[in-house]
Amino acid sequence: MESKKQTSFDFVMNKNEIPDLLSFFTKEQLAFYKKFESIKQLEMDLKRVSEEMPMAIKAYKDAIQPFETNILQLQIQKICAIHTFIESNKFNKSELELLKEFIIFSINIIFEESLERDQKLQLIFLKYAGITHKKLEDLSHLKRKKNTENMFKNVFKLNFTYDLNKSRSENFKEANRVLEEEALEKNRKWLEEKANTPKTKVELKAEEKARYLEELKNKSIKGIYIKMIKNLNIDTEQNVAYKSEKEDILKQINTANNAKDIYKFLKIESDYFKNPSEIISKISYEEIKMYNEILNIIRKQLELELYIYKSKNKLVFEGNFYKNSKPQNFILAQKSLKETEISILKTQILEFEKPTKNTKYQLLNDANTILEKRKYNNSFETLMGF
Numbered sequence: 001m002e003s004k005k006q007t008s009f010d011f012v013m014n015k016n017e018i019p020d021l022l023s024f025f026t027k028e029q030l031a032f033y034k035k036f037e038s039i040k041q042l043e044m045d046l047k048r049v050s051e052e053m054p055m056a057i058k059a060y061k062d063a064i065q066p067f068e069t070n071i072l073q074l075q076i077q078k079i080c081a082i083h084t085f086i087e088s089n090k091f092n093k094s095e096l097e098l099l100k101e102f103i104i105f106s107i108n109i110i111f112e113e114s115l116e117r118d119q120k121l122q123l124i125f126l127k128y129a130g131i132t133h134k135k136l137e138d139l140s141h142l143k144r145k146k147n148t149e150n151m152f153k154n155v156f157k158l159n160f161t162y163d164l165n166k167s168r169s170e171n172f173k174e175a176n177r178v179l180e181e182e183a184l185e186k187n188r189k190w191l192e193e194k195a196n197t198p199k200t201k202v203e204l205k206a207e208e209k210a211r212y213l214e215e216l217k218n219k220s221i222k223g224i225y226i227k228m229i230k231n232l233n234i235d236t237e238q239n240v241a242y243k244s245e246k247e248d249i250l251k252q253i254n255t256a257n258n259a260k261d262i263y264k265f266l267k268i269e270s271d272y273f274k275n276p277s278e279i280i281s282k283i284s285y286e287e288i289k290m291y292n293e294i295l296n297i298i299r300k301q302l303e304l305e306l307y308i309y310k311s312k313n314k315l316v317f318e319g320n321f322y323k324n325s326k327p328q329n330f331i332l333a334q335k336s337l338k339e340t341e342i343s344i345l346k347t348q349i350l351e352f353e354k355p356t357k358n359t360k361y362q363l364l365n366d367a368n369t370i371l372e373k374r375k376y377n378n379s380f381e382t383l384m385g386f
Helices: 027-088 093-113 119-129 133-156 168-195 201-232 240-259 262-273 285-312 314-321 327-353 359-383
Strands: none
Touching (some): 027 119, 027 314, 027 327, 093 359, 119 133, 201 262, 240 262, 262 285, 285 314
């Protein structure tokens, strides 16, 4: 947990005069307090991740890049060695079809991971695929365009034109924008129709409840606002430094009041007065229910932001931001894994350069295993038109 904010205002407020009210909380107030504290922790976690993630990614890439360069060269050597081995040995028709698919797939992976196009690999690819890799890429893009357009048409009833001059993410972003516009338009028409339809008793009751809760929220926040302003005592403050600091706090209080944001009030209380429990202990059962909904929304938003950071850089996130993560150990572990991968690649290359009686069987088995795994992993992407 992040330590409390140290300010000169701490010396103005006498913390000993504020009792520990946690033991007097109702069940609902205690649950609300715990939720508030969990959101504070999420905010601190998100702040740390957003500030440190770029540095963590850079440290990882800087440490791993030399290994990746070596691995790429060894992967190219391995493909060349396999090709030479295939040319030098006899295979039946089905075995050659399997190895053909395996070689094409393996070269595709290498070209996806590197902008460089090794000349030897391009010639090997042409031999097995019957077309250049550039031509295959163009055909794949056309297939993706057709599949994506069909997916949006069949699933979302949207006539969307996939732009081959834009990236996949840019196309999906544009499609989502169009879907949002259509949804807003449908909602607008629905609201117009509903406005011309007499309201039911249930709807009238719901509106009445909503008005009551809004009034309750405004009244509650007004009381908190007035109390905080009184506690600041800016007008009677003689110390110039303290007064300046209190004026900064007043700006935060006014911002929270204008936004009618109970969470910001609690956060200010926690940061400067050090006792949000004093506010919570005064909140009624009905107010707790209302504010719980607000905190639930805030927590979900923060959890989503953290999830996005994690999903985009899962390996780096786990190595740096989990509870027991040790970044230095993470880097060392990744280096060790890359060294192992390099060692395996060198052994495999040697196996094809100096084959044994088991080399042919091992190659066919590995090719079949890798292609089966590829088909399984791509099943969902193929279904969705990726």
